[in-house]
Amino acid sequence: MQLLSSCYLFKGLSESQLLCLSTVAKEIQIQKDQWLMNEGQMAEALFVLKEGAVELLTTVNDDFELPIAILRNPGECIGTSSLVPPYEYSLSARCVKNGVIVIIQQADLKHLMQKDHELGCTIMENLAQHLLGRLKETRLELKIHFKTLFKSAHH
Numbered sequence: 444m445q446l447l448s449s450c451y452l453f454k455g456l457s458e459s460q461l462l463c464l465s466t467v468a469k470e471i472q473i474q475k476d477q478w479l480m481n482e483g484q485m486a487e488a489l490f491v492l493k494e495g496a497v498e499l500l501t502t503v504n505d506d507f508e509l510p511i512a513i514l515r516n517p518g519e520c521i522g523t524s525s526l527v528p529p530y531e532y533s534l535s536a537r538c539v540k541n542g543v544i545v546i547i548q549q550a551d552l553k554h555l556m557q558k559d560h561e562l563g564c565t566i567m568e569n570l571a572q573h574l575l576g577r578l579k580e581t582r583l584e585l586k587i588h589f590k591t592l593f594k595s596a597h598h
Contacts, residue, residue, distance in 0.1 A: 446518055446528075448461055449517060452455055452523065454569055463559070464593070467547055468491075470543055470544070470545050471498075471546060472542075472543055473542050475538065476537070477538040478538075480535060482485045482500075482532055482535045485532075486522060486525035486549065487530075487550075488546050488549055489521075489523055489546070490536070490545070491519070492542070492544055493518045493545055494537070495540045495544075497519075497538055498514075498538075499535070501534055521536050526552070526553075527565070
C-alpha cells in the first residue's frame with residue numbers, strides 16, 4: 444500500500460481507497476529485456492515500478508526506437524493511456540534491470556473509479572496535473588531548441 448501511495452497518480456487517496464486499490468493490484472517479477480507494453484497496442488493495464496528499471500521508448504520508424512527515459516524510482520507509473528480513450532499505449536516499455544512491478548488491470552481500476560467517484564476524480568485530477576506538467580516541460584524544451592536553431596540560422 445505504501446508503494447501505491449508514493450505514485451503520483453494515487454496521491455491524496457484515503458487509506459481505505461488505497462486499500463481498495465491494493466486488492467486489484469498484482470505484484471509480478473520482471474526480467475531484463477522483457478517488454479511490458481508496446482506503442483500503439485491496446486492499453487489494458489497500468490504499471491507501478493517497485494524495483495528494477497524500465498526504459499520508455501517511442502518508435503521513430505520501422506527500424507529505430509528513440510529512448511525517452513529510464514524509470515528507476517519506486518512508485519513511478521507507466522501505462523496511464525489505459526485511463527484515457529482511445530486506450531492505446533503512447534510509448535513502449537522494456538525492462539532494463541530485473542525487478543518487480545505492480546500491475547493494475549484497466550477494467551479493475553475503471554470499476555473502482557465508477558464505484559467510488561471521489562477516488563476516480565482524484566486519480567483523473569492527478570493524471571491531468573501530471574500531463575500538464577509534461578506539456579510545460581515539452582514546451583520549454585521546444586523553446587530552447589528553436590532558440591538554438593534561430594541563433595545558428597542568423598550567424
